[in-house]
Amino acid sequence: MSSTAMQPRGGYLDRPHSSSLADVLNVILDKGLVIDAYVRVSLVGIEILTIDARIVIASVDTYLRFAEATNRLDLAQQGGKGLPDMIGDMSEGGSHGKTKGVIGGVKDALVGDRDKDDGDKEEARPSRRRRDEG
Amino acid sequence: MENPSEISTNLYVYGVVPAEAEIPRLTGLRGEEIVTVPSEAHAALVSPLPDPETIGTPDDLMAHSSVLDQIAATAPVLPMVFGTVVPNAETLTDEVLDPQYGLYEENLRRIGDAAQFSLQARFVRDAVLAELINEEPEIASLREAIYGTSEDETRNERIRLGELIVQGLQRKAADEAPRIRSALEPLARETVEREASQAEDVLDLAVLVERPRQAEFEQTAEALAQEGAGRITFRLIGPQAPYDFTGEV
Numbered sequence: 001m002s003s004t005a006m007q008p009r010g011g012y013l014d015r016p017h018s019s020s021l022a023d024v025l026n027v028i029l030d031k032g033l034v035i036d037a038y039v040r041v042s043l044v045g046i047e048i049l050t051i052d053a054r055i056v057i058a059s060v061d062t063y064l065r066f067a068e069a070t071n072r073l074d075l076a077q078q079g080g081k082g083l084p085d086m087i088g089d090m091s092e093g094g095s096h097g098k099t100k101g102v103i104g105g106v107k108d109a110l111v112g113d114r115d116k117d118d119g120d121k122e123e124a125r126p127s128r129r130r131r132d133e134g
Numbered sequence: 135m136e137n138p139s140e141i142s143t144n145l146y147v148y149g150v151v152p153a154e155a156e157i158p159r160l161t162g163l164r165g166e167e168i169v170t171v172p173s174e175a176h177a178a179l180v181s182p183l184p185d186p187e188t189i190g191t192p193d194d195l196m197a198h199s200s201v202l203d204q205i206a207a208t209a210p211v212l213p214m215v216f217g218t219v220v221p222n223a224e225t226l227t228d229e230v231l232d233p234q235y236g237l238y239e240e241n242l243r244r245i246g247d248a249a250q251f252s253l254q255a256r257f258v259r260d261a262v263l264a265e266l267i268n269e270e271p272e273i274a275s276l277r278e279a280i281y282g283t284s285e286d287e288t289r290n291e292r293i294r295l296g297e298l299i300v301q302g303l304q305r306k307a308a309d310e311a312p313r314i315r316s317a318l319e320p321l322a323r324e325t326v327e328r329e330a331s332q333a334e335d336v337l338d339l340a341v342l343v344e345r346p347r348q349a350e351f352e353q354t355a356e357a358l359a360q361e362g363a364g365r366i367t368f369r370l371i372g373p374q375a376p377y378d379f380t381g382e383v
Binding site (some may be wrong): 019026034036039040058062063068069070071 | 144147149150186187189190192195196198199200203212213214215216217218219220221225229230234237238241252254259260263264267273276277280281285289291292293294295296297299300328330331332333338340352355356358359360362363367368369370371374375377378380381
C-alpha cells in the first residue's frame, strides 16, 4: 500500500515524490543505528559528513541578509505601505542567495577536503562511539 | 537474489528488517542490488561495497536514503547510520545481528506498523517581513534608516534590524507552532521536533504515523497548508524510514 499513490494532491502542500539532497541532509544525516567500531570497516572520508551543514540563525550574516531583504521589500505588493522610489526588485531577494548558500554549504561538507579533515577525525569519532550499541 | 554467504567483500549495511519481511528488488549504492543477510529474527539489508574508501558522496547518501525509504513505504525498517560498512556477512550476523537482537526487537516494537513523515512549516519571508514592519516601529524606522545606503554605511543599523527581525520571526513561530502540532499529534504515534535550520522555520517535525492513518495525516497537512497559504508554506516528505525514532532507548 502506498499512501502517496492514493492521496489526491490539493496543491497547497509541497509534497515531493522523493527527497532532495537538502531534505536528506536535514532529515537523516547522522541518524540511525550505530554498530560497534571494532566491527565496522573504518572509513577515511565518512567523518566529513558529521560536519554540521546548517546555517547559523543567530549570526551577523543572517541579520545582514534580513536587513537587505527589508530594503528590497515592496510593501505595496505585500498589502502594506511602500517606501517612496521603491524598486520591486524581488528576483534578487535574499531567499535566492540563501538557497544557494545552503546547498553550497552542504556540498562543501559532502565533498569536503579529506586532507584537512584528518585533523578533525579524532574529534569527530567520539560522538559516534558514545552512540555505539552494546 | 544471490546468496549473501557467497559475498566475501565488504558490505554496506542500510538497515534491519524483521526476518519475514518481503524485500522488493532494489538497487543501492553504486548501482548494486540489495540483498538480505538473515539472522534468526531479523535480516540486514546490504549491498556489496568493494571500495569503501571512496564512500561519502551525495550520490551515496541519496542511495542510502532511497533504499530505506522505499522499504519503509510498505514495511518496518530500522535505518543504520549512513556509512555503516562491515567486512563480510559472517561478521554482520555474529557480531551485529545476533548480539543486538534485543535492541532491534525493542526498536521494531517502537515503530510498529508506522513510517516516518517529515513536515517543515516555514514562513513566507516577505509576507512576514511586511507584518513585522507594520507591527514594530523600531523595525520600520531602521528599515527607513538603511534605505538607499550601502552595507558599509549602515552596518550597525542593519545588524540591529536583522536581529529584531530574527527575534520577531522566532516569536511568530512560537505563536504558530503549537496550533500545527496539535492538529497533527492526534494522528501520530510519536513526534520529534527538530531544531530550526533557518530563521523562517516555524516548525520542523518528524512524525511517526501508522499506515492506516497516513491518508488522514496527509489530508490534515494539506488543510494546514491551505490555511497558511501565502504566509506559511508546508513541505511534507515521506513515508520515510524512522530515522528520528530509531536508536538506543
